[in-house]
Amino acid sequence: MQSAFRLFFTTETSGGLTLMAATVAALIAANSLLAPHYFALQHSYLAGLSLQHWVNDALMAVFFLLVGLEIKREVLGGNLATWPQRILPGVCAIGGMAVPALIYAWFNWNSPQTISGWAIPSATDIAFALGILALFGKRIPVSLKVFLTALAVLDDLGAILIIALFYTPHVAANYLLSAAVLTGALILLNRGNVRQLWPYLTIGLLLWYCVYQSGLHATLAGVVLALTIPMQTDEGHNPLLTLEHALHPYVAFFILPVFGFFNAGLNLSGLSLSDLSHPVTAGIFWGLFIGKQIGIGACYYLAIKLLGAKKPEAARTGQVLAVAALCGIGFTMSLFIGNLSFTSTELQNETRLGILLGSLASAVCATLILFVTKPSKKLLLKNRIL
Helix, strand or coil, rough: CCCHHHHHHHHHHHHHHHHHHHHHHHHHHHHHCHHHHHHHHCEEECCCCCCHHHHHHHHHHHHHHHHHHHHHHHHHCCCCCCHHHHHHHHHHHHHHHHHHHHHHHHHCCCCCCCCHHHCHHHHCCCCHHHHHCCCHHHHCCHHHHHCCCCCCHHHHHHHHHHHHHCCCCCHHHHHHHHHHHHHHHHHHHHCCCCCCCHHHHHHHHHHHHHHHCCCCCCHHHHHHHHHHHCCCCCCCCCCHHHHHHHHHHHHHHHHHHHHHHHHCCCCCCCCCCCCCCCHHHHHHHHHHHHHHHHHHHHHHHHHHHHCCCCCCCCCCCHHHHHHHHHHHCCHHHHHHHHHHHCCCCCHHHHHHHHHHHHHHHHHEEEEEEEEHHCCCHHHHHHHCCC
């Protein structure tokens, strides 16, 4: 599993840089002479759906498939395989989702129109976070990278549950029943020791269509499919790991950058200081920037003191605080939940502004903390030996 983690970490960090470039490109396109073409591209139609729908509902289903595969691998044989391994990132993930949501709710409590965005600042963008952490190389212990990865994976799991439970406006019973039958078929394939991937992927396409038509968000089909992919066989063949390795480059270097380009474009020309105090913008900004640090930091302390959780080896307190700040980079998943929360252009713009500012502030804060925090003596000794 170590080789899988190394591949995951390398791909995520490189993908994070690609995602940053796509975000900058989107902002340039939305604030230049290209703006009319950029926004027209979003609403261009292909086979009955706009390109933005294809990106958000179809391409992102592949992203969620990969997330589901990562969650299953980590739980069955990775950094979350045992309860002692799950305690610290699990408790921190709960705090890192709950406190930002409460801060957002505090800003929007008296606004029924905007309170539905409470989950937006709860998310973490693992690609961005690991990308920044990688910039510090050997100054960061591997244990801290593992902690951030496990925390972000559990954060993704929480976001998936939130989407399934709170962002389903209506349900078409016939398509939902069809999706249930297809899910049963996937389970039977797994129980029947079918190890070829093509039967799972074929049924997965049908499942995506039924889930899309049912009213549930289509990306949930990717998670369901992932959980039924076999983990390993007696011969050592691992279908789950095979599919995960195959998907990683496409997700990191194509799907997420395309999603970022289509969803991060915010026209800054009409913005004023009053926009910064808008309940949606303020709730998201402070939820990501302060809420993540308070929630994760407090739960980290409680998990260590009260639950006997083990600290990341050779990690200083300042580095842990930097990881809490890095989790305030909510970009991809926050934008995704924001699209589900609001349909009006005005509120979506306020959402993008809050996410961009909150993520930027979190990234700068984490970078400064990591820059001034010296590596532990134990880590320096280990690097010298290696």
